[in-house]
Amino acid sequence: MGTKRPAGSTRSPRPVSAPVPTEIRPVRRGDLDAVIAIDARVTGIEKRAYWRGIHRRYADADAPGRQFLVAAAGPAVVGFVIGEVRDWEFGSPPCGWVFAIDVHPEARQSGIGTMLLAAIARGFRRAGVTKIRTLLSRDNSLILSFFRSQGMMAGPFIPLEMDIE
Amino acid sequence: MKLQKNSRLALYSILEFAAASGRPVAAAEIADKYGVSPHHLAKVLAELARAGVVESIRGVGGGYRFAGNARRLTLFDIIRQFEDLSPTAAERREPGERTQAGRAIATVLSEIDEIAHATFKSITIATMLQLIERQDAPAPGPRR
Numbered sequence: 021m022g023t024k025r026p027a028g029s030t031r032s033p034r035p036v037s038a039p040v041p042t043e044i045r046p047v048r049r050g051d052l053d054a055v056i057a058i059d060a061r062v063t064g065i066e067k068r069a070y071w072r073g074i075h076r077r078y079a080d081a082d083a084p085g086r087q088f089l090v091a092a093a094g095p096a097v098v099g100f101v102i103g104e105v106r107d108w109e110f111g112s113p114p115c116g117w118v119f120a121i122d123v124h125p126e127a128r129q130s131g132i133g134t135m136l137l138a139a140i141a142r143g144f145r146r147a148g149v150t151k152i153r154t155l156l157s158r159d160n161s162l163i164l165s166f167f168r169s170q171g172m173m174a175g176p177f178i179p180l181e182m183d184i185e
Numbered sequence: 186m187k188l189q190k191n192s193r194l195a196l197y198s199i200l201e202f203a204a205a206s207g208r209p210v211a212a213a214e215i216a217d218k219y220g221v222s223p224h225h226l227a228k229v230l231a232e233l234a235r236a237g238v239v240e241s242i243r244g245v246g247g248g249y250r251f252a253g254n255a256r257r258l259t260l261f262d263i264i265r266q267f268e269d270l271s272p273t274a275a276e277r278r279e280p281g282e283r284t285q286a287g288r289a290i291a292t293v294l295s296e297i298d299e300i301a302h303a304t305f306k307s308i309t310i311a312t313m314l315q316l317i318e319r320q321d322a323p324a325p326g327p328r329r
Contacts, residue, residue, distance in 0.1 A: 158300065164307030165259070171315070174304065 040093040042132055044139040047079045047088040047100065054097035055090065058124050074120075078102055085116075085147045087140050091123070091132045099123035101136040105147050110177060115151040116144030121163075137170055155179060186301060191267040194221060194229045199263055200317065202239055202251035203310050209248035232266055253310070260313070261305035270302065 047055070052075050060066040078088035085105030090097045103118040118140060123132045141152055153175055156163055188196075197219050201210050212230055216223040230249055233239045238253040264270065281287040 158303035161259070161303070161306045164303065165309055165312070168307050168312045169256075169309065169315070171319075 042091050042093045042098070042130075042135060044089055044091055044135050047075070047090050049075070049079070051090050051092075051097045051100075055100050058097070058100065058122050061125065062122055074102065078104070085144075085149075087143045089136060089139055089143075091127075091136055093127065093132075098127035099132045099136055101140045103140050103144070103152075105144060105149050112153075112177070113151075114149050115153050116140070116147070116149050118152060118154040121154075133166055134170065137167075188264060189267050190225075191229050191232075192264040194219070194226055195233055195263050195267060196260065196313075198226070198230060198233065198249070199238065199251065199253075199258075199310060200313060202249055203253075203255050204314055204317075205251070207250060209242040209246060209250050211248040214248070229267075233263075236266055238263070251310075255311040255314070256309055258310045259306050260308045260310075261302065264305060270305075 052071060056066060056068055056071045059071065075088070078086045087104070088102045089100065091099035100120070100122055101118060102120040103116055105114055105116050106112075107114045118137070121133065121136055123136070144152055152172075154167060154172070156167075158164070198215055201215055201218075212226055213223055215221075216226045230239060230241075234241055234249075238251070238258060239249045240252040242248055242250055261270070279287065279291075282291060
């Protein structure tokens with residue numbers, strides 16, 4: 021997640037920041053344009069092919085450990101979260117990875133991110149795991165602060181990388 | 186990692202003020218609770234007041250009050266008033282810094298600094314108050 025402006029036009033319904041009841045539910049095929057628009061608004065890059073692949077992998081999945089949830093305020097999709105239970109990767113016992121969470125900038129500060137994270141955590145517990153994990157840029161203070169505010173702390177793993185030529 | 190004494194005093198004070206929900210807290214109360222010199226604490230509080238994150242309330246029942254946004258103010262915002270955080274390790278002047286070994290050590294220290302800074306920048310005062318509540322020890326706030 022970031023703070024950049026959109027790269028292109030959006031085709032999503034206008035997000036609602038007024039106190040419209042927000043529902044957290046599994047993504048539907050018709051939600052994908054709104055999800056793509058939120059991501060484009062936040063990252064500045066529209067990744068339509070990528071999101072179609074994610075939708076196929078997670079929304080159509082029959083695996084209980086895979087989740088793609090959206091926050092819907094009335095007819096508008098204002099946020100989403102995606103995650104998956106992964107077993108024994110990096111030597112870790114099964115845990116729930118949150119690899120994308122986003123709330124439309126105009127719908128933030130109203131608890132939607134908290135609702136999304138709580139919902140996916142419930143799904144992970146139903147799938148039998150008791151640990152939730154994520155990874156994000158250390159420059160992303162805003163979202164780091166969000167996860168910290170939810171009680172997340174630094175885990176026992178250290179990401180490493182190098183340039184290869 | 187070890188914080189400077191002034192940074193710790195600043196954090197203790199800010200957390201006490203933020204936990205007091207607008208009630209002024211006497212500096213003497215904090216000095217007593219944390220076992221520090223009132224004179225030393227006064228200098229730290231003056232610095233925090235200059236930074237605009239606390240305000241002094243005069244008169245009977247006065248003291249200091251939190252004046253920031255607990256959901257936005259981070260540990261980094263507080264401790265940078267008292268710690269040398271701006272230059273990374275690679276930019277500090279150290280003996281042997283231009284040697285190959287010196288540059289390699291600076292690279293490692295920079296990595297540590299960047300992680301530490303990211304941690305301080307990601308933890309708000311509101312998050313710290315939640316963390317304190319989860320500890321076994323009594324949370325900051327008025328003594329009973």
